[in-house]
Amino acid sequence: MTASLNTPVQEPVKAVSRVELAFTRLKKIPSAYIAFWVVCLICLLAILSALGVPLSPYSFDQATDDLLVAPSLNHIMGTDELGRDLFARVIYGSRLSIAIGFVTAGVAFILGTTYGAISGYCGGKVDTLLMRGVDIAYSLPDLLVMILVGVLVGKGTFGILFALGLVSWMGTARLVRAQLLQLKEEEFIEAARAAGQDGFSIVMKHLLPNAMGPIIVALTFTVPSAILSESTLSFIGLGLSAPECSWGTLASDGWRSLRSYPHLLGFPSLFIFLTVLSFNCLGDGLRDVLDPRTRLFKG
């Protein structure tokens, strides 16, 4: 007792927000930290390109006299059969590919969270019914559903977004439901209910904020899988096609001349790979950092 009186008054510990804390932890995982900055860089490229900032000496649809040249100092990624600079096109394509990834994640977040929250909070028969529906849809291969639905809505950007959104929310719904089923048994929920809060505000104020970690992790994996799905669909000719320009359509165009001009497939593929890899590494890191079910550090 007396000893504590003599010790100098401790500085109050600075409050660290959850985001700051997560970021500090993320820094300790090198692969995730590098991936974080690569993701930022690629998103920045996409945003700048969408704002019309000229990032390359040529514009994406400018035909030059150099047809199908291999990568050189003049055209660092070469040109296509109309003499268009591939670097300019890949940068231009990034905005569609990245946008598709993020919009899909947004749709998955809104639809999946709502559906999962209703199912998890209500429980009982509602839960059984809602989840059986998800089980059936979930058991079909995504691409099968996307092809069928994508054809229905049309081949444009909206069609592919609709198809991607339709298959991507189910994982989030399952996750949110599982989290809520677990969380709603906690004592602080009982306390909130005793204090007279209604179901909606309990879900919004107490249940969802506590489930945010795993949700963010799941959404981080939704972005790359949407980018992969878009490029795959476009590649087999059932997704976007010219005049739309995404990494998928560029790769699809490049496939036809693989034998003679491998750079046309190579560079768009490289960008798809780097982006998806970065998102996956970031997701792995975030899972270690945010998901309470995995142990943070060894020991």
Add this chain to the structure above:
Amino acid sequence: MLALLIKRMLTAIPVLLVVATLTFFLMRLVPGGPFDADKNLPPAIVANLNAKYQLDKPVAQQYVTYLSRVVRGDLGISYKYLNRTVRDILGEAMPVSLQLGFTALVLAILIGVPLGTIAAVNRGSWIDVTAMFLSTAGISVPGFVIGAFLIFIFGVWLKVLPVALWETPWHMVLPSLTLAFSPAAYLARLTRASVLEVLEKDWVRTARSKGLSRWATVIKHTLRNALVPVVTVLGPLTAILITGSFVVEYLYAIPGMGRFFVTAVTNRDYDLIMGTTLVFAALLIVTNAIVDVAYQILDPRMKVEG
């Protein structure tokens, strides 16, 4: 065990019905019919064709007719491949796809499980880091990039392997490898996590303290338990393989179900789309039923709710 299997098969019927219904109405909602793309047919001929295939009837009536035909085992005829029934086409395409899928599955297990195990046993070492980087990279590469890469190296550059069609065993090498790539990476990640968990169990420590060597412990006491979750992903794995088959069969021009599905969708070949989708769904249901049964055999503590 048998009761569970029968129960699973019975629940398959409503699922297949839901799938059939959804697909049927989705397809009819799609603008455009099977004869639109044909070289500017006169309207009278299109009308005749529609009448011949009963496409002029109300959709609800077509639906009932279709279901009653399917129940009797008649999957209809293709509108694009002249004089061929959907059954004929699927009868030829299915063995090809199953062969491709099964080879890829075996390859994926042979690559993925050892890779994951080695990574887990050497946790934190450079072997682990490399193996995990490879498998994260593996799930990040689109299938068509792997395929194009393999075609370029072995077909165009080295000219040692055929890059299209499905004839000799040599034709199977590149497609199977392409299809196996992403499931192998997926399995490696899963096996690593699962083995890591089991390695911390008490019985593993006991086995080690008895004086068993490290690898004997891993093979005899760890892997058997660690492989239970790996077996359960066989369902999702089949889904991955089906998805992959769309791309791989397109890339290598293989006459399998994936390619017929993709072309059927483009052609609005209604009955062929329906037939392929139903076969895919049935394939998944059967795999999942087998997994449930295998799960109980492997781990008698698990009581799967039917």
